Amino acid sequence: MLDAASMLFQAHGYHATGMREVIAATRLSPGAVHHHFPTKESLAIAVITDRVAPAVRESWIEPVRHAASLRQGVTRVFTEIIRGIDDRGQVSGCPLNNLAMELSLTNVRLRDALRSIFREWQDALEQRISETPRGKQMTKNQRSAAAAFIVASYSGAMNLAKATQEPTPLKVTRRALAHWLTEQRLS
Amino acid sequence: MLDAASMLFQAHGYHATGMREVIAATRLSPGAVHHHFPTKESLAIAVITDRVAPAVRESWIEPVRHAASLRQGVTRVFTEIIRGIDDRGQVSGCPLNNLAMELSLTNVRLRDALRSIFREWQDALEQRISETPRGKQMTKNQRSAAAAFIVASYSGAMNLAKATQEPTPLKVTRRALAHWLTEQRLS
DNA sequence: GTTAAAACAGACCGATCGACCTGTTTGTTT
DNA sequence: AAACAAACAGGTCGATCGGTCTGTTTTAAC
Numbered sequence: 033m034l035d036a037a038s039m040l041f042q043a044h045g046y047h048a049t050g051m052r053e054v055i056a057a058t059r060l061s062p063g064a065v066h067h068h069f070p071t072k073e074s075l076a077i078a079v080i081t082d083r084v085a086p087a088v089r090e091s092w093i094e095p096v097r098h099a100a101s102l103r104q105g106v107t108r109v110f111t112e113i114i115r116g117i118d119d120r121g122q123v124s125g126c127p128l129n130n131l132a133m134e135l136s137l138t139n140v141r142l143r144d145a146l147r148s149i150f151r152e153w154q155d156a157l158e159q160r161i162s163e164t165p166r167g168k169q170m171t172k173n174q175r176s177a178a179a180a181f182i183v184a185s186y187s188g189a190m191n192l193a194k195a196t197q198e199p200t201p202l203k204v205t206r207r208a209l210a211h212w213l214t215e216q217r218l219s
Numbered sequence: 220m221l222d223a224a225s226m227l228f229q230a231h232g233y234h235a236t237g238m239r240e241v242i243a244a245t246r247l248s249p250g251a252v253h254h255h256f257p258t259k260e261s262l263a264i265a266v267i268t269d270r271v272a273p274a275v276r277e278s279w280i281e282p283v284r285h286a287a288s289l290r291q292g293v294t295r296v297f298t299e300i301i302r303g304i305d306d307r308g309q310v311s312g313c314p315l316n317n318l319a320m321e322l323s324l325t326n327v328r329l330r331d332a333l334r335s336i337f338r339e340w341q342d343a344l345e346q347r348i349s350e351t352p353r354g355k356q357m358t359k360n361q362r363s364a365a366a367a368f369i370v371a372s373y374s375g376a377m378n379l380a381k382a383t384q385e386p387t388p389l390k391v392t393r394r395a396l397a398h399w400l401t402e403q404r405l406s
Numbered sequence: 407g408t409t410a411a412a413a414c415a416g417a418c419c420g421a422t423c424g425a426c427c428t429g430t431t432t433g434t435t436t
Numbered sequence: 437a438a439a440c441a442a443a444c445a446g447g448t449c450g451a452t453c454g455g456t457c458t459g460t461t462t463t464a465a466c
Contacts, residue, residue, distance in 0.1 A: 045321055132381070180388050
């Protein structure tokens with residue numbers, strides 16, 4: 033159920049996906065689904081916490097945490113994501129960004145759930161920055177700003193890639209971000 | 220009609236906004252609206268070409284075109300947008316990004332309409348880059364990449380600002396982008 | 407083996423969706 | 437003033453929306 037919902041939310045968006053569509057993608061009955069997810073919002077919350085958040089941890093947080101350098105980690109994440117796009121032959125965007133854009137003005141609970149993932153993501157980057165020689169010299173605000181800029185650049189690049197259906201913006205941003213990190217001595 | 224539709228699309232998104240809601244926001248009848256906009260898609264197309272595109276031209280393209288330097292132009296655009304957010308007390312995001320995120324996977328015609336605005340936006344930045352001393356030395360691909368990175372950074376910063384409902388990501392990105400432009404000698 | 411709760415099936419509800427259709431009014435052309 | 441088309445009014449269509457209902461099956465505890 034969560035797999036089907038996260039796939040459809042990713043493919044068509046939250047509002048454009050009906051409960052019946054999700055149910056049809058599984059072998060469950062409407063009653064069974066209603067038993068576990070009384071409302072569509074509860075399904076979205078479950079998708080966010082059990083699918084979107086783990087996806088961000090796996091694709092971004094862990095690679096950055098274990099990378100030899102911040103620059104290598106960020107570059108590698110971009111490369112992996114670009115590889116995934118090439119494999120699928122379609123840019124469906126970042127699940128977190130997609131849902132955040134659509135829902136953060138609509139539903140407070142969903143916005144908070146999504147915001148906490150952004151928070152976790154940015155915190156992980158700040159942590160990794162603070163482990164670099166240059167990062168130790170920076171103030172907390174400077175580290176936070178650098179982390180936010182990385183998240184924003186990636187997010188925007190993915191949006192642009194989705195809008196144009198080309199991976200080029202991601203490739204461009206991978207390179208520009210790598211240069212920026214070098215300039216900031218955060219490599 | 221276009222004003223009401225663009226406002227509601229911006230506030231609630233395309234799919235979350237019903238035709239009746241748009242009609243109720245005007246003094247028109249359903250029949251009158253149907254006469255001019257037979258389908259919801261035709262309304263969206265009109266909003267994109269007659270409201271979203273002019274908004275991008277006014278808020279981004281013209282300021283950058285007439286700025287003393289690219290860096291000053293970009294910084295000024297960010298400042299104006301941040302000011303608008305402070306005035307409204309809410310981050311409703313970039314109209315172009317909002318619609319692009321929601322519709323580029325759903326509807327081909329709408330995606331093309333939105334993509335052409337991104338194209339125009341990026342072209343204007345490339346043009347401005349090519350007018351700088353350093354820009355003249357760059358290849359076309361390098362200019363294109365720099366323009367895409369600017370668009371991506373802004374887009375992502377706005378998304379992050381919308382998701383967190385704080386202008387901080389925009390302020391952070393304004394500064395980081397200004398530094399980056401200086402480093403690239405594109406100021 | 408009995409029982410109670412959890413899980414599931416599937417018909418069904420009112421509400422709302424986008425779109426349509428028949429008239430009527432308004433404006434323009436001759 | 438007559439004729440015609442564009443613009444508008446407002447009721448209504450079938451489809452689909454999210455959500456609910458009753459009843460059956462499965463699971464697990466004692």
